[in-house]
Amino acid sequence: MTSPSPSSPVTQPYDADYAVVGLGAMGSHAFWRLAARGADVLGFEQFRPGHNQGSTHGSTRLFRTLCLEHPGLVPVARRSLALWRELEEQTGLPIVRITGGLMIGRPGSEIINGVREAAEVHGVEVRTLTAAEIRKEFPQHAGIDDEDVAILDPEAGVGRPENAVLAATRAAEAAGGRLVERVAVSGIELVDGGVIIRTAARDFTVRQVIVTAGPWMYQLLPSLPYQPIRTPLTWFTPAVDAAEFDLGRFPTFIRELPDGNRMWGHGSDTDHAVKIGPEDDPHYTLVNPDEVDRSISPADYTLVSELVSRYLPGLQPEPTSAAPCMITRSPDMQFILGRPHGDPRLLVGGGDSGHAFKHASGLGEALAQMAVGEPTYTDFTFTDPDRFL
Numbered sequence: 001m002t003s004p005s006p007s008s009p010v011t012q013p014y015d016a017d018y019a020v021v022g023l024g025a026m027g028s029h030a031f032w033r034l035a036a037r038g039a040d041v042l043g044f045e046q047f048r049p050g051h052n053q054g055s056t057h058g059s060t061r062l063f064r065t066l067c068l069e070h071p072g073l074v075p076v077a078r079r080s081l082a083l084w085r086e087l088e089e090q091t092g093l094p095i096v097r098i099t100g101g102l103m104i105g106r107p108g109s110e111i112i113n114g115v116r117e118a119a120e121v122h123g124v125e126v127r128t129l130t131a132a133e134i135r136k137e138f139p140q141h142a143g144i145d146d147e148d149v150a151i152l153d154p155e156a157g158v159g160r161p162e163n164a165v166l167a168a169t170r171a172a173e174a175a176g177g178r179l180v181e182r183v184a185v186s187g188i189e190l191v192d193g194g195v196i197i198r199t200a201a202r203d204f205t206v207r208q209v210i211v212t213a214g215p216w217m218y219q220l221l222p223s224l225p226y227q228p229i230r231t232p233l234t235w236f237t238p239a240v241d242a243a244e245f246d247l248g249r250f251p252t253f254i255r256e257l258p259d260g261n262r263m264w265g266h267g268s269d270t271d272h273a274v275k276i277g278p279e280d281d282p283h284y285t286l287v288n289p290d291e292v293d294r295s296i297s298p299a300d301y302t303l304v305s306e307l308v309s310r311y312l313p314g315l316q317p318e319p320t321s322a323a324p325c326m327i328t329r330s331p332d333m334q335f336i337l338g339r340p341h342g343d344p345r346l347l348v349g350g351g352d353s354g355h356a357f358k359h360a361s362g363l364g365e366a367l368a369q370m371a372v373g374e375p376t377y378t379d380f381t382f383t384d385p386d387r388f389l
Helices: 024-036 072-093 110-121 130-139 163-172 213-219 302-311 355-372
Strands: 016-021 039-043 061-063 096-098 101-104 127-129 149-153 157-159 177-180 183-189 194-199 202-209 227-230 235-236 252-256 260-265 274-276 321-323 326-329 336-337 346-350
Touching: 016 024, 016 194, 016 274, 024 039, 024 072, 024 213, 024 346, 024 355, 039 163, 061 252, 061 355, 072 096, 072 110, 072 355, 096 336, 101 110, 110 149, 110 252, 127 130, 130 149, 163 177, 163 355, 183 213, 202 355, 213 326, 213 346, 260 302, 274 302, 321 336, 336 355
Parallel strands: 016 039, 016 202, 039 177, 101 252, 202 346
Antiparallel strands: 061 157, 096 157, 101 149, 127 149, 183 194, 194 202, 227 326, 235 274, 235 321, 252 260, 260 274, 336 346
């Protein structure tokens, strides 16, 4: 846990100027962006980079640019894509495939209003489809109401989370970052002159720490309202025409349902099946990430199977595979990113509420800029941790 105020001063040499604790989506990219600046940085990972024990796994993640969650996220998604293209070239690992994306809902719904606002603020021309056009061009979607519309996000697609983490970590090490893997951080103590990072192996002392520990954030930073939620992932196969659900014909989508819930997903590619999930599920529960149930039971996919049967009848309703996962929610479903109380020793990044990966590289860049004292490339006041303190 963090100490809220300076205690005893640093009494030993610093192990590094900076440390990043947790090398998932945000952390691996913060590690890379600091190392790319020539910073003396340690990257702590309790497992190994690209693992499947937290939030950044499962083969694919949705990538969206016209972010309905906040128009201020559009520059973050764009910066992420630019940095990922750089990583792809540097490491040879594919990270993002742009296919376009379909945002479906009624006029005035949060989805449609949010995407439209993001497009207007950033001057992006989008195409709005009527219900008849949705049925004709995307017949995979059943149950489209006559009042439904859809907005096409031309810069949406699918990202590969494991590849992104591995590429960022490799690039960080190539730039001089020092990886400390298979070492769990048990505590972070803010002291006079720096930070002590507690581990079972030994204590490490740095001038500044960036905590991006995903579902473990609440253990290290109990003063901030991070909530780890178990959210299983599910994949499906077509019942008849497999080509109808290829990624090129069945792109990334988010769809608002009549009961207010949402369904999201994307088509299949050469190495992954059709991925579908609900925004919320009664079985999504708060968990201790060290004790989370990693088995899968029918309760984990009852709701999503019902949604697939009703709204995507071209798919087999029973998932062909499923895997446990976790997200970390904040009270307002927005990121908690920045310096709590303006403390120069501490930066945090989390509270992704299930939509962090698409911004991972851009968020890592922002955390690196904050750490070294550069102006951030866009305004991050809407993510300020102090809104909860």
